[in-house]
Amino acid sequence: MRTDRALLYCAVNGIANNTNGVGRQTKTFLGTLQQHHAALTVQVGAFTPYLAVPEPGPALWGYDPADLAHARTVVEALGGRVIPLSWDAGAPMWRPANWQALSAGAARAAATLAVVHERVLVIGVDTPFAGLAHHAGTNPRVDTVLALFSTARITERPHPDPGRLTWETAAITAVNQRPRVWAAGIGDFLTRHLHDTYGLRSDRVRPWPSGLHLTDPRLSPPTPAEAEHTARHHGIPTDRPLITAVGRTDRTKGLDLLIEAAAPLRDRTHLAMIAVPTDDDRARLLDVYRERCAALRLDATVVGHFDPELPRALAALPTSRVMAVPSLGETLANIVFETCLWARGHGSVVLAPAIDGFPEQITDGHNGLLYHPTRPGALTAGLRRALGLTETERSALREAAHRRVAAERDAARHLATLLTSIWPSPPGPGR
Structure with a gap:
């Protein structure tokens, strides 16, 4: 088994497309890896980045082969790869059925990485990957962080979609109850919102403030x-x-x-x-x-x-x-x-x-x-x-x-903060 860790970043937007704010957050993550990976390994220990994305193709909103090529270039240069996840391209992406498939596929990818890496941190970005919380704790070497950048109660007020609301509520309940899973502290308002509206426990939050790749x-x-x-x-x-x-x-x-x-x-x-x-x-x-x-x-x-x-x-x-x-x-x-x-x-x-x-x-x-x-x-x-x-x-x-x-809003500093909160000490030989 390798003594380095794996970071698996799961996102619908920003890897093979770039059409919204989550896409720009993913681009920030990629830019941070590309420029600061060496410095991050000094702070948190060696880790290999991987990306999980719905199977790329014309059915994916705003699919751009150039975006996918860039993502592959970034992670492959650091020893990782892009992992395609199965989904029903004939059905709407923004529905729980596809979210369940994507979350389950990402959980399987994490388990596979845990066979060869000492530890795996899975970051599930936004609503489609909130279902990762239900798979948390099944492998003792896998940690999970849900990075919800919004919720139905914010973006769909005053009448949030019932299916999305049920999905989000179940995910936060799983965060509260299952081991080795947390919600990302994106910002003060969102953390309060998840606590007050969805019942997120304060001790289930790990800091990862929204940031920018400032030198881009x-x-x-x-x-x-x-x-x-x-x-x-x-x-x-x-x-x-x-x-x-x-x-x-x-x-x-x-x-x-x-x-x-x-x-x-x-x-x-x-x-x-x-x-x-x-x-x-x-x-x-x-x-x-x-x-x-x-x-x-x-x-x-x-x-x-x-x-x-x-x-x-x-x-x-x-x-x-x-x-x-x-x-x-x-x-x-x-x-x-x-x-x-x-x-x-x-x-x-x-x-x-x-x-x-x-x-x-x-x-x-x-x-x-x-x-x-x-x-x-x-x-x-x-x-x-x-x-x-x-x-x-x-x-x-x-x-x-x-x-x-x-x-x-320095994204590199914020990523280091998140990683050290999950991986408190660098791995070493013989551990």
Whole structure:
């Protein structure tokens, strides 16, 4: 048996695709491994990383062979590999039947790795892999951490899907009852939410704060010329104050609310919005957004696909005034952290509702702006507030935002914290 450990990271998004916030978290994980694996082994001992992903192919939302090739390059260079998991590609991914298959497949993969590695840590990312909790404790060399980045009670309020709710509740119950399984402490709000709403025991949490690969060149600010070129490529004007937003075609992202809120400001701004279509009937919302912009006579561009360079450009354009995040429910929004890095020198300040995890990210008037979403007209008022800032005020907010993210969101440090909480001492010969 090898004396090193194995780290098995299981995710639906970010390995063979990249279409949402979980995908960007997975890209962060891969970037952290690629640059910091050697330093991590000094801190926690030798370990080999593996990735588990639903069998890649056209049925996988946003499947991109280039994403899969990159993931393989990262882990194979470190001695690991990508492990495909069986699933019913003819059925919706976001249903318990496929989640059960994926969780069971990941548990079998972990057991196989435990035959050749001293210990195995399985990280199950988000709802589809919450079922790993039910397999915990069956192998004494396998530890499990569920990294739930949200729940049905957050993203589907006020009427969460009963099947997803049952799945999540059963998973947290298993975390409380079974050995060698924990929930990741992604952020203060989410940890409180899991405790108060799902009954998660406090001693079943291991720290793994949401972070960024801070040295990733893609998180560095583009030059004004680069940002303007990218914006113009997508038909976005660069000579008017911009209200910007990034989300998928999902009601919980609140893009429809932003369109309505921007209407009173139509004569002085351009709305530049990225709305990435989902892989289900929610994709029709893209046409709804465009039709509503036309009906309100908004000066608007709604981009219906994801170009990773476009959010970066929108955040950093000198004419960008605000990155609006009008979500109805969010634990910790990646776009908030990313904007804080992209817009360091010029560009947007972040505007978000004072709910859920947003106050954990933003101190109103210090590193961004918050509004109270239940107050009539609050989003429009927040947009007016952002547009009314002086350049000196915007610069101060952006600088404070950058400092806070740089100080608090180092993904390499956070991964080391998680690994040492599970693997308290490095393995050695003869152990």
